[in-house]
Amino acid sequence: MAKNIYEEFLELCAFEPEEITEILPQWIKAADHFGLTEEDIRFAAEEWIPSHWDIQYQGIRKMIGAYIRELIELSKAREYKEKGAKIVYGIIPAIITSYRAMKYSGGDQVFVSFPDALLVTVLNSFFHKANPYLECAEEHGFTYGCRHCALNKTRIAARWENVIPAPDVIWSWGFNCDEGPKTDEYIQCLFDKDWRYVISRLPHDTNFGEADDELDDRVEFVAMEIKDGLKQIEEITGIKITEEHMKKALEDSNRYAFKNGMLVSLMSKADPVPLGGSDIVHFQQPLGIPFNTGLKYLEEAIDLTIKEVRAAIKEGKGVVPKGAPKVAFYGVPVAVPWVDRMFRENGVAPTVSFNLSPSRKMLTPLRHSEPYMATAEQWLRMPMGMNMRSEADTMIQKIKDNKPDAVIMGFFDFDRWLGAQQKMAAKICEEETGVPHYYIEGDWWEDRDYSPEALRTRIESISQILKLKKLSQA
């Protein structure tokens, strides 16, 4: 029998031949469930993925496969619910150790997901088709003109269209932005009384340059928020999380983070650069988004990618010519992969993303050993958990470590927290490192307002300047 495009797609994603037979019907059903047509699958398999992702590496194909497995898993959320599993959602940015711990505790009796982050990432990164979700939310009152976040739009639309079930509880993290947690109130007020949420918030009240993680009352407050959130979730779901579960979850996170660190290090030191910056972000995202399928498939993918990248470096193979300028990003826009490609087409290599890379301090031992305090302390060491001056300090350190030729800021124009500080941070970092910073207004999740046509001139001129600079230095 001739292969159909769904099967070819799974092959592209490096599914093993023996599992394709089993997974194919699930994949066809899941694709249909989320609004992907046969044409969309064909477009992804034949055009979008080969053009934008480094599928010369089996590891990258497996990484895409891991996301597809998780999408299939999300399509089964309702079945899980009907069978009695507790559905626990969340939003980014979050502390996800507790979600992994829930899985250790509840196994198949608990289903964890950050549905919006997964949907936008998969639909736009691999199919360029998140727009129907965004438009659906806009049609139902989440206005287009106000520059709301694509993730929140997707969460609203996914529930409105009934492609995801109401959870038993969603942990609504508001340590950074306001709109994320408020979206859960919006859903509950507007159309789904069953949309039950637990909220954790943190005011932005540390002073310029104060180390958030060193302020004991702040660490204590975050620890109380985590403890309170977990307690409420335990009461709602009946899932008990022990210290042992937390410890195992933390070990998983640390192991996976270490592998990510290795990959970033390999990439930023290599010349020519062997891998795209957005590939890296795809590996980094599961540090902040729990997969119900766990880390198994992602770890297989990253292990293989590391091996393949090492071989490519040894052979002198790269995705840009040797000597090409390297740019670090505040965050390489993972769901808008043509940005990475456009830089590369102009002879410039996007490499490290500051927002997802650990700072040096994050790799040093914590002051606190009590699990909640330690988790809180670790959160406050994350760049996005800090005040702007301290975040800029972590960026300066990453610039010194990775030595990019320039830094690209922007692509967070929808985010009143992670987008609002970037112009100021750029001024600080540029002054202290001498490395030029360029700001591009854009969106990390979607490209309706910032199309390739709109950004091409800006990207081309930045690339031109960097190449001339590199030539003059040579």
Add this chain to the structure above:
Amino acid sequence: MEKILRELDEAAKKRPVQLKEAKKQGKKVIQYTGNFIPAEMIYAAGAEPYLMCRGGEPEPPEAVLEYMLRFMNPLARSMAGYHLMGLDPVTPISDLIVTQQTDCHVGRVTELLEFLKLPVHKVGVPPDWKKEFTFEYYYKSLNKLKRRIEELTGNEIAGENFKKYIGYTNRINRALRKIDALRKKDNPPLGEYEFIRLNHYSFLCEPQFAAEKLEELYEKLRDAPGKFLSDAPRILIAGRALAIGDYIVPKLIEEEYGAVIVTEMLDEGIRPFKWELETEGDLLRNYAETMYLKKTPPNIFQPAWEERFAFMKELIRDYRVDGVLWYQLCFDEIYDMECTCLTKWLGEMDLPLLKLETSYEYSREAMGPLKTRIESFLDSIKGRK
């Protein structure tokens, strides 16, 4: 009424000059934002407070764009914008700028003030207000502010002095409550254009003077005739704020179109005058409890919108409101979300709602469409009446 308004207006205008004089005499000048910061405590320390809530002009929000995302609301951007344009007489002489950290707009613009090397102190206000420990966080945050002000001024914030200024606040609030109640009349003697300015003057003027003038004004207004047509549409205005200087919309509605804004549900730039502050016991705790737990939660608190709508329904009933004007600062995303819920809920009540978004752009070109929208809204209400 006009005479008292003029006196208050003149006193408010003179305030920056008085602050300069006070500073020369060794007093500290402390700016603050919003109702989560007790100005009474600043007065009690012998310093001079000044509310930072100016808006209504398009240039200051534009002035921050070199440093700031353009999708921040224009009131927050104005906090730094006036200063960057050299149009803010108070910020350069301020010894401290105290900002309530309620949301990202204020949070990041406060960081811009720090970036500009201005002396800033932040008060944390966790929006998840239904938990005991979040209230304690806010209360602790106020205590830290108290210590900071005491260090800055060298004066202890003594109970009696604090109580004196709480007393003035209660007098101001009582007078505002009485004046506000006059708006329940069939034909009120004042509208929002006056009422919001009274609020602003009460922040800007010395409190004893403000209390006296408001009490005097009430006596003058209590039996005064109405200033509107007897069947004028009665409007409720809601949103984040009518900032100091942002008067075009209420003025237009009341003076050009003959409607009357009889009540409001605003989070900033207005006193929470419906609530009395306790004057016995721990005054700071009393203040914190009133602002955080007792008064209507601001839009950013969570959960809040159903409770806010219940409050709005009371206003609609008590003030016999014919329609709601949602006055939204552009790119103020959380207010935008609440508006969608309100649209649904008010629709179920069959009460008209007009959503107006402002970027503080009131040029002749911008006024045309604005006037058309207001006119159509009011016409539809008149038709229903």
